[in-house]
Amino acid sequence: MAFRVEARDPCGARAGLLETPRGPLPTPVFMPVATQASVKALDADDLRRLSARAILANSYHLYLRPGVETIKEAGGLHRFMDYDGFILTDSGGFQVLSLSDLREVDDEGVTFRSHLDGSEHRLTPESVIGVQAALGSDGWTTLDECPPYPCAEPAARQALERTMRWLDRSVPVVEAARAAGARSLFFPLLQGGLHPGLRRRSAEHHNACPADGIAIGGFMVGEDKATTWRELAATTALLREDRPRYLMGVGTPRDLWDAAACGADMMDCVYPTRVARSGSVMTRGGRFTVTNGRYRRDFKPLDPECSCFVCARYSRAYLGHLLRCEELAVYRLLSYHNLHFMADVAAVVRAAIVAGRFPAARAEFLARYGDGP
Amino acid sequence: MAFRVEARDPCGARAGLLETPRGPLPTPVFMPVATQASVKALDADDLRRLSARAILANSYHLYLRPGVETIKEAGGLHRFMDYDGFILTDSGGFQVLSLSDLREVDDEGVTFRSHLDGSEHRLTPESVIGVQAALGSDGWTTLDECPPYPCAEPAARQALERTMRWLDRSVPVVEAARAAGARSLFFPLLQGGLHPGLRRRSAEHHNACPADGIAIGGFMVGEDKATTWRELAATTALLREDRPRYLMGVGTPRDLWDAAACGADMMDCVYPTRVARSGSVMTRGGRFTVTNGRYRRDFKPLDPECSCFVCARYSRAYLGHLLRCEELAVYRLLSYHNLHFMADVAAVVRAAIVAGRFPAARAEFLARYGDGP
Numbered sequence: 001m002a003f004r005v006e007a008r009d010p011c012g013a014r015a016g017l018l019e020t021p022r023g024p025l026p027t028p029v030f031m032p033v034a035t036q037a038s039v040k041a042l043d044a045d046d047l048r049r050l051s052a053r054a055i056l057a058n059s060y061h062l063y064l065r066p067g068v069e070t071i072k073e074a075g076g077l078h079r080f081m082d083y084d085g086f087i088l089t090d091s092g093g094f095q096v097l098s099l100s101d102l103r104e105v106d107d108e109g110v111t112f113r114s115h116l117d118g119s120e121h122r123l124t125p126e127s128v129i130g131v132q133a134a135l136g137s138d139g140w141t142t143l144d145e146c147p148p149y150p151c152a153e154p155a156a157r158q159a160l161e162r163t164m165r166w167l168d169r170s171v172p173v174v175e176a177a178r179a180a181g182a183r184s185l186f187f188p189l190l191q192g193g194l195h196p197g198l199r200r201r202s203a204e205h206h207n208a209c210p211a212d213g214i215a216i217g218g219f220m221v222g223e224d225k226a227t228t229w230r231e232l233a234a235t236t237a238l239l240r241e242d243r244p245r246y247l248m249g250v251g252t253p254r255d256l257w258d259a260a261a262c263g264a265d266m267m268d269c270v271y272p273t274r275v276a277r278s279g280s281v282m283t284r285g286g287r288f289t290v291t292n293g294r295y296r297r298d299f300k301p302l303d304p305e306c307s308c309f310v311c312a313r314y315s316r317a318y319l320g321h322l323l324r325c326e327e328l329a330v331y332r333l334l335s336y337h338n339l340h341f342m343a344d345v346a347a348v349v350r351a352a353i354v355a356g357r358f359p360a361a362r363a364e365f366l367a368r369y370g371d372g373p
Numbered sequence: 374m375a376f377r378v379e380a381r382d383p384c385g386a387r388a389g390l391l392e393t394p395r396g397p398l399p400t401p402v403f404m405p406v407a408t409q410a411s412v413k414a415l416d417a418d419d420l421r422r423l424s425a426r427a428i429l430a431n432s433y434h435l436y437l438r439p440g441v442e443t444i445k446e447a448g449g450l451h452r453f454m455d456y457d458g459f460i461l462t463d464s465g466g467f468q469v470l471s472l473s474d475l476r477e478v479d480d481e482g483v484t485f486r487s488h489l490d491g492s493e494h495r496l497t498p499e500s501v502i503g504v505q506a507a508l509g510s511d512g513w514t515t516l517d518e519c520p521p522y523p524c525a526e527p528a529a530r531q532a533l534e535r536t537m538r539w540l541d542r543s544v545p546v547v548e549a550a551r552a553a554g555a556r557s558l559f560f561p562l563l564q565g566g567l568h569p570g571l572r573r574r575s576a577e578h579h580n581a582c583p584a585d586g587i588a589i590g591g592f593m594v595g596e597d598k599a600t601t602w603r604e605l606a607a608t609t610a611l612l613r614e615d616r617p618r619y620l621m622g623v624g625t626p627r628d629l630w631d632a633a634a635c636g637a638d639m640m641d642c643v644y645p646t647r648v649a650r651s652g653s654v655m656t657r658g659g660r661f662t663v664t665n666g667r668y669r670r671d672f673k674p675l676d677p678e679c680s681c682f683v684c685a686r687y688s689r690a691y692l693g694h695l696l697r698c699e700e701l702a703v704y705r706l707l708s709y710h711n712l713h714f715m716a717d718v719a720a721v722v723r724a725a726i727v728a729g730r731f732p733a734a735r736a737e738f739l740a741r742y743g744d745g746p
Binding site: 036038041070314 | 410415417418447454455694
């Protein structure tokens, strides 16, 4: 197996190591989001400086723009964006349902109109793997039908059945790509986690499939956080231990601890960069908004305990000034800091698991971080 | 003197070296614009990587936001923005007249309302030097009254008389600041260049003033380029040879050659970064718009002859994709490239003067660069 669990906390948290085509990836890991082949406001040089070894890109967006042929001709997504780390691609199922117009889901796939130009497209479980293979990403997910939240059991069951059938149909395409030389890891999507009745069926099906990891979808769709963690823990309890669990769309610094406690190994979220662009800064001592008047003459770094270049160089007063002026540079600087912070939190989480003191370390972190997300 | 002319072309172009409080500055030099203490989309680290040894900041903007006290408390503008090169500050006279509401100019100064919050302010020739001294910039300009264009001779004469009186009133404040330890260079503003009748009077007055350099204003205010260069050459012909001439608000790659030919030594303009943000890219072979359809699958760098990190790393196809997606990273990358190009052009101009082949080098450059600005 490409994944090795190196340490386990009794609560369920795991420290692992995933062997990827781009080198070893220690987990838990937080993956910055590069939906359109760019982590918002940063360039690949920044990612290298951040030591960001894994990012998430989005098949749906890249399929529509710039298009698969362009990226193929560029020599793949890595060369297109000049990034040499691990790129996991979201299948785009979620985006088809949330962004596109006039979508129609049938047993064979999804027909939809582009949110960019209204052009009609069709994605099938098979073609979605083909898109990811053409992009040359390192981790492939499967097309799924993500039911709305809340969703009654019968509708959720129907979506789950379809998602499982789509998973089965993806497998031969993955195997063919591998026979043709692809080394990418297969992370088929798991649904149904919020419905206790469907959870076991979904997990059993997934456990029996050939896969390198599990992309856990269907959380963070509107339910409250207590529900998320309770249901996630119940879900991971049913999953094989030897596969890395990628929890999609999570999260905040607090979420990293909670997701890890539920046995999640990989997470991604636009949260750190999105809030950065409105001036929200994460520090060991909690979150603050850098444009708050109290920082106008505060010449300390964003986080005095942070080792990132932004904190080495710029003050709260300067960064607040730039944001008030809407100077473009500030979006990059705050995004960089927040992603550095998230990587730092993931490293602290991992070290705590390895040291056998996860609950204590979590309590210490949260005591200082406070009530924020 | 702080300025030494190292080589001269018969056409009037000069290669010089200006000793500044931040080290020697070879001229001709193009200075990126950091109006609000930030070169748009770049950070100070980028400026260092660009070897940008001189930038322009704006007293008017910084006086209003974040305010002089904040920057003073930060330890000066250099520490505020973490830049250790030469910072010249525009007095803000031009901005008062062009941006603020309800301005009133009298013999003693200018009263205006902030374009940000409507608050009332007054700037005098003396206070403008005080602002720049408090900011801690390395080059100080004087408050001027920039007449509109076109402007009849009587009105231009009145503005000029006032500008000259304001210059005279600035001198004691500069001398007091120097007595108190300031090492900043004094670049009082010259006006009246577009009026042959006023030009001599203005130049003679300026030549007789104690100054380290000359900030030439009143060009690029709406006149056509042929007029600019004809009148500029006539103006510099009247100026002392031993002072560097900073031509404000210029320009484009073509302008660098033309301004240098007229004896200008320092230039600044938002042009390279402004056009970058709409996708306009400068190369040795001319300007192009990176979002043009023909570059969709063009995997060459922006300029195959460029040594900047953007060209080393990213393709036209990728950068065009980012701009189409309005990904924030692209504004920085294109701005960086264009500023790198401008620095490169300035270096080529200087080398041509030193080598005694300015006219030939200019013709070669323009033959390849083409008709664009």
